Amino acid sequence: MHPVTHPGAAYLLYAAWLRLADTDRRTPSDGATLALVVGALLPDLVDKPLYHYGLLDVPSGRVLGHSLIFLVPLSVVAIVAVRRSSLPDHVGGAFAFGLLSHAATDAVPPILFGQFDELGFLLWPVTHSPPYVGYKPLFEVAGVTVTTMWVDFLVLAAALVVWWRDGRPGLAPLRNRVGR
Numbered sequence: 723m724h725p726v727t728h729p730g731a732a733y734l735l736y737a738a739w740l741r742l743a744d745t746d747r748r749t750p751s752d753g754a755t756l757a758l759v760v761g762a763l764l765p766d767l768v769d770k771p772l773y774h775y776g777l778l779d780v781p782s783g784r785v786l787g788h789s790l791i792f793l794v795p796l797s798v799v800a801i802v803a804v805r806r807s808s809l810p811d812h813v814g815g816a817f818a819f820g821l822l823s824h825a826a827t828d829a830v831p832p833i834l835f836g837q838f839d840e841l842g843f844l845l846w847p848v849t850h851s852p853p854y855v856g857y858k859p860l861f862e863v864a865g866v867t868v869t870t871m872w873v874d875f876l877v878l879a880a881a882l883v884v885w886w887r888d889g890r891p892g893l894a895p896l897r898n899r900v901g902r
């Protein structure tokens with residue numbers, strides 16, 4: 723999944739969860755949306771520079787930031803830290819949701835395509851994380867190969883529609899900050 727698609731996927735999953743679960747809120751709050759986006763972007767922000775600039779001798783672009791060995795403790799620390807801060811409690815949960823949704827959604831194509839060795843990133847460095855092979859072909863229509871990149875576009879478009887209909891949470895605080 724493209725780094726930019728992850729916040730979209732996280733938003734769709736989180737918004738669906740709020741609607742399905744018996745929670746007080748029906749749509750994501752401003753704080754939850756911003757925390758969700760940061761959480762969903764963080765794995766690639768950590769791992770891609772490590773890999774592409776050779777900062778550490780890592781085998782692929784899915785290592786530290788994609789491994790549950792680091793993501794689960796980081797999620798717990800974030801939830802506890804937010805509980806002790808003046809931020810609303812659910813903001814920590816939203817950050818953890820974004821983080822973990824990134825690893826979960828990166829795991830979906832390898833599972834669907836039966837390429838289980840790719841799932842090694844989930845427990846790196848205990849298991850080997852093979853280099854990411856990119857988008858996978860799905861089917862052909864009129865000579866055009868439809869790949870998982872098309873799914874990325876659909877997810878992002880759907881997320882933008884749902885976010886817009888939810889009242890664009892997270893936008894107002896950002897605008898206020900920029901306008902200050």
Ligand SMILES: [Zn+2]
Pocket residue numbers: 765766784788824828
């Ligand atoms: Zn990723």
